[in-house]
Amino acid sequence: MTAKGELERSVLEVLWSSPGPMTAKEVIGLLPRQDLALTTILTVLERLRAKDLVARSEGGRPYGYQATMTRDEFIATTMLEALGQAPDRDATLTHFLGGIRTTDVEHLRTILTRSRSTHEN
Helix, strand or coil, rough: CCCCCHHHHHHHHHHHHHCCCEEEHHHHHHHHCCCCCCCHHHHHHHHHHHHHCCEEEECCCCEEEEEEHHHHHHHHHHHHHHHHHCCCCHHHHHHHHHHHHCCCCHHHHHHHHHHHHHCCC
């Protein structure tokens, strides 16, 4: 049995790979597990819609569903939400930064420098 979170993530992965809205039936066709009922996928899509992660086209039936943010935006939002739950943000950031690759550190420096110069002008 797939955990609810895993199925939601799989559905999002399918939606992120699509250039436009998809029906629930189209989503099922691209999922790793194809033995899922249409009603199960519709329920997952509606749960994702309630979380504002998916939008539903109202132009008729079957509805088309589309992710409301990119994979990168979703990951960044998840990271920010996790940081927001940290009782000690400094310690959390220190542990996080201690675990990233050197190339990521250099990329962060570049972004922070660019951001700082943009805000100074």
